[in-house]
Amino acid sequence: MEEATIEKKHDIPVIYKGIHIIKKYTRSGLHVRYDGQTIRHGIVICFLALFVIATNISDARALENVDFIDATPQVAQKIVDSVAPFTPVLNENSTQLAMSLDGSSNTYLEKPDVADTIKNPTSYTVQKGDTLSTIARNYSITVATLLDANGLKATETNSLKSGQTLVIPPYNTSTSLAWIDEVNKQKAIDDQKARETQEKKKKQLALSSGRNLPYRESSTTRQKAADDYSGYDGGGYGFSVPINHNGISRGVGRGHTGIDYRADVGTPVSAARDGKVVEITGGWAGGWGSSVVVDHGGGLKTRYAHLSRPDVSIGDTVSQGSIVGYSGNTGFSTGPHLHFEARVNGSVVQPF
Numbered sequence: 001m002e003e004a005t006i007e008k009k010h011d012i013p014v015i016y017k018g019i020h021i022i023k024k025y026t027r028s029g030l031h032v033r034y035d036g037q038t039i040r041h042g043i044v045i046c047f048l049a050l051f052v053i054a055t056n057i058s059d060a061r062a063l064e065n066v067d068f069i070d071a072t073p074q075v076a077q078k079i080v081d082s083v084a085p086f087t088p089v090l091n092e093n094s095t096q097l098a099m100s101l102d103g104s105s106n107t108y109l110e111k112p113d114v115a116d117t118i119k120n121p122t123s124y125t126v127q128k129g130d131t132l133s134t135i136a137r138n139y140s141i142t143v144a145t146l147l148d149a150n151g152l153k154a155t156e157t158n159s160l161k162s163g164q165t166l167v168i169p170p171y172n173t174s175t176s177l178a179w180i181d182e183v184n185k186q187k188a189i190d191d192q193k194a195r196e197t198q199e200k201k202k203k204q205l206a207l208s209s210g211r212n213l214p215y216r217e218s219s220t221t222r223q224k225a226a227d228d229y230s231g232y233d234g235g236g237y238g239f240s241v242p243i244n245h246n247g248i249s250r251g252v253g254r255g256h257t258g259i260d261y262r263a264d265v266g267t268p269v270s271a272a273r274d275g276k277v278v279e280i281t282g283g284w285a286g287g288w289g290s291s292v293v294v295d296h297g298g299g300l301k302t303r304y305a306h307l308s309r310p311d312v313s314i315g316d317t318v319s320q321g322s323i324v325g326y327s328g329n330t331g332f333s334t335g336p337h338l339h340f341e342a343r344v345n346g347s348v349v350q351p352f
Contacts, residue, residue, distance in 0.1 A: 121149070126164040132156075135166065144174035154182030221282035223314040229276035232298035239272035239351050240320055242304060243327060243338045257348045258303070258341025265336045267327040269304050271318040272340070272351070280310050288339075289331020292324045298344075302351070305339040306330050 124135060132152070136143045147154060149167045160166075245261035252258060271294055278301070279293035291305040292312060308328025318324060327338045342351040 121170065122168045124166045124168050126160045126162055126166060128162045130160055130162075132160065135168075139168050141169060142172050142175055144176040144178075145169055145172045148174050154178070154180075155186040220285045222285060223280045225276065225278040225315045227278055227295045227301075229278075229295040229317075230297040231274055232296045232300040237273070237300065237342065237349075237351060239302070239342065240270070241352075242272050242302075242340050243267055243269050245338070249337060252341070252348065252350055258305075258339050259351065261327075261338045261340065263327045263336060263338055265308050265326075265328050267338075268323050269307065269325045269327055269338055270321045271324050272302050272342075273320045275302070275318055277312045277314055277316045277318060277324070280312070280314055285331060287332030289333060290325070290328060291331075291339075294318060294324065299346075300342065300344050302340065302342050305341075306333045306337060 124139075126135075132143050132146050136146050146152070146166065146168075149169050241261075243261050243263055244267060245263045247262050248259060249262050250256055250260040269292075273296055275294040275296040277292060278295040279291075281288055281291045283289070285291060288303070288305040290307040290309060291303055292307065292310050293301055293303045295301050304324055306328055307325040307330065310325040312318060312324050327336060329336045333339075340351065342349050
């Protein structure tokens with residue numbers, strides 16, 4: 001019997017296995033009995049071998065033909081037009097699709113601006129007091145959606161301007177919560193700046209009120225005269241109110257040695273009773289600032305502190321009601337006022 005042959009078009013080992021089966025049963029020298037059973041076996045074996053050969057030839061052709069689509073821009077555009085209605089949030093690019101189909105690119109999808117993909121959006125005019133959170137809640141959408149649709153930063157969630165127009169999508173385009181982290185970071189920065197500003201103000205107040213002691217003490221001036229005035233005999237003080245004031249902010253009490261009369265800078269200050277000027281201070285002066293001390297005799301003295309300027313000289317004799325200076329805000333003072341106090345032998349007393 002002649003050997004079975006097949007045209008070698010595909011170099012696939014399985015094909016040759018089929019051929020080998022035929023050869024095995026048709027090789028010369030093989031003793032074959034031509035009875036009915038042997039013939040039937042031979043026919044079945046040949047049929048199976050041919051089936052294996054035909055199947056592998058078909059698979060080989062399928063593997064060789066991988067270009068199922070003609071990847072031209074025109075064909076790609078038709079595919080894009082067919083897909084677009086079902087993918088409204090994606091931007092299909094026909095050129096990149098063609099590149100993907102012919103194997104020169106791995107992707108053809110580009111993420112578009114969200115604002116360009118929103119279908120049937122509405123608009124909202126920002127009212128006074130609005131925030132993105134309240135607007136999003138009113139329209140049942142997320143803050144992230146509002147941020148994306150309007151190109152806003154997370155740090156702008158609480159800084160909307162009245163009259164500003166916002167795009168309101170009818171559906172959510174994002175559920176991200178990353179904006180919360182951005183808001184918290186910005187709040188931490190703002191809080192830090194506020195603390196720094198507050199500390200700066202405290203330092204400035206301390207400087208203006210004379211808490212910078214080394215500097216203030218070095219600027220102090222003090223003039224004194226002998227306490228030799230005789231007048232007070234230990235009876236009633238007989239003081240008159242030393243200034244035309246706008247009210248009393250603080251009186252004699254724990255931690256405070258006199259009466260603070262609120263008054264504008266430059267308001268005339270007069271002697272509470274007859275006496276002699278025995279001390280005039282300037283600069284810081286222990287917190288008194290510019291002040292005048294009048295000796296009324298018998299150990300009784302009065303001080304007029306935080307003046308803008310004195311109007312007497314050391315050793316002058318003054319009468320009750322005569323001007324000794326003008327009110328101010330010098331020394332340890334937090335606002336324009338006159339500090340008036342009275343002492344007997346150095347101990348604070350109630351003037352009135």
